[in-house]
Amino acid sequence: MKMKRSPAIKRAVSLALSVAMVVTLAVSTNTVTLADDKQSELQAQKEAAQQELEAIQDKIKENQANKANAEDLKEQFEQQTEIITTQIGLLQQSIAQVEADINAKQLEIDEKQAEVDVKQAEYDERWEGFKDRLGAMQMLNDGGSIALLSSATNLYQLLTFANTLEQISSKDEEICQTIEAERQELEAQKTELENAKAELEAQQAELQNQNSQLDSKKSELQTSIQQQDQTISEADAAAEVLAAEEEEARKNLDKAAAELDAYLNSQVDKYSSAALTCSLNFGPALASYKYISCVFGTGGHRGTDFAAPANTPIYAVADGIVTDATYHYSWGNYVQIYHGKDDQGSTYSTLYAHMISTPVVSAGQSVTKGQVIGYVGSTGYSTGNHLHLEMKINGTLVNAANWIPH
CATH class of the missing domain: 1.10.287.2610 (Helix Hairpins)
Structure with a gap:
C-alpha cells in the first residue's frame, strides 16, 4: 500500500x-x-x-x-x-x-x-x-x-x-x-x-x-x-x-x-579513485603519420612528435577518463586522459597536444580505446602540423614510444 x-x-x-x-x-x-x-x-x-x-x-x-x-x-x-x-x-x-x-x-x-x-x-x-x-x-x-x-x-x-x-x-x-x-x-x-x-x-x-x-x-x-x-x-x-x-x-x-x-x-x-584498470594494451594515437619529427628527451623535449597532415584523427590509446581538454600556450589545444592503474598499482596517463581546434571531448568524460578525441593541427608553440604525445607513469614523464605502438 x-x-x-x-x-x-x-x-x-x-x-x-x-x-x-x-x-x-x-x-x-x-x-x-x-x-x-x-x-x-x-x-x-x-x-x-x-x-x-x-x-x-x-x-x-x-x-x-x-x-x-x-x-x-x-x-x-x-x-x-x-x-x-x-x-x-x-x-x-x-x-x-x-x-x-x-x-x-x-x-x-x-x-x-x-x-x-x-x-x-x-x-x-x-x-x-x-x-x-x-x-x-x-x-x-x-x-x-x-x-x-x-x-x-x-x-x-x-x-x-x-x-x-x-x-x-x-x-x-x-x-x-x-x-x-x-x-x-x-x-x-x-x-x-x-x-x-x-x-x-x-x-x-x-x-x-x-x-x-x-x-x-x-x-x-x-x-x-x-x-x-x-x-x-x-x-x-x-x-x-x-x-x-x-x-x-x-x-x-x-x-x-x-x-x-x-x-x-x-x-x-582526482580520478585516481575511479575503478579503472590499465591493461597496458595500448593502441596507436594515429592511424598513420609521415615521420617522427622530434623524439623524447631531445633538447628537453617532453614527448614524441608525429608529423601528420592537418585534421588527421587522433585516438585515445586506451580506455580512460578525460582530465583536461583545454588550451595551453605551448601545447595549444590539448587533451589529457587518465587510464587507471595496472596490476602493480602504477598509474598511467597520456597527453595529446597541438590539436587543430577545440577537442571533441571534455573533462570528466569517459573515453574508450580508439575513440577520436581531436584532430592534428599546429596550435600553440608549433612549427608544423603534428601530434605531440606525452605519457606519464605515476606522474613521471616517460618515452611514450616505448609503450604505445606507432
Whole structure:
C-alpha cells in the first residue's frame, strides 16, 4: 500500500531537491572555476617564464651574431691589411729603385755639366785667343792689319798677307762655332737628362703619395681591427652575463613547468579513485603519420612528435577518463586522459597536444580505446602540423614510444 503525500509535503520535497541540485551545481561549477583559474594562473606563470627565457635566448643569438660579424669583419680587415702591407713593401722597393735611378741620373747630369763646363772653358779660351790675335794684328806696324797690308811691296805679298789674315779669322771663327755647337749639344743632353730626372722625381712623388695613402689605409684598418677586438671582448663579456641570466630563467621555467605538471597530475589524481584498470594494451594515437619529427628527451623535449597532415584523427590509446581538454600556450589545444592503474598499482596517463581546434571531448568524460578525441593541427608553440604525445607513469614523464605502438 502506498503512502499518500499531501501537496504541501510534495512541494517541500521538490523544493529541497531543487535546492540540493542548485547547491551541487554551484559547488561543482565553483570547483571547476577555481581549477580553471589555477590552471590559467600556472599556465600564465610558465608562459611568462618561457617568454623571459626566449627573450634572453634571442639576446644570446643576437650577441653571438654580433660577435660572429665582428670576427668576420676582423678577418676581412686582417686580410686587407696583409694585402696592403705587401703592396707597401712593393711600393717601397719601387721607391728605392726610382731613388737609385734619380741618383744615377743626377750623376750623369753632373758629369754632363762638367763636360759643358770644359767645353765652355775651351770656348772662352779660344775666344780670348781670337780677341788677342785681333788686337795684336791691329797693333802691327803702327796700324794693325791695315798697316800690315799697306807695307806689301807687290801683289803677291798683298794677297798672301790678306789671305793669311782671312785664314786666321776664318779658322778662329770655325773653331769657335764648332766649340759652341758642341757646347749646345752638351747643354741639350744635359736638359734631356734633367727632364728624365724630373720624370723620375714625379714618379717618385706619385709612388710616395701612393705609399702614404696605403699607410693611411693600413692605419684605418688597424683601428677597425682594434674596434672589432673591442666588440668581440664586449660580446664575450655579455655572453657570460647572458649565460647566467639564461640559467636563472631556465630554473624559473623549470619551476613553473614543475608547478604546472603538479597541477596536471593533481587533475589526474582526482580520478585516481575511479575503478579503472590499465591493461597496458595500448593502441596507436594515429592511424598513420609521415615521420617522427622530434623524439623524447631531445633538447628537453617532453614527448614524441608525429608529423601528420592537418585534421588527421587522433585516438585515445586506451580506455580512460578525460582530465583536461583545454588550451595551453605551448601545447595549444590539448587533451589529457587518465587510464587507471595496472596490476602493480602504477598509474598511467597520456597527453595529446597541438590539436587543430577545440577537442571533441571534455573533462570528466569517459573515453574508450580508439575513440577520436581531436584532430592534428599546429596550435600553440608549433612549427608544423603534428601530434605531440606525452605519457606519464605515476606522474613521471616517460618515452611514450616505448609503450604505445606507432
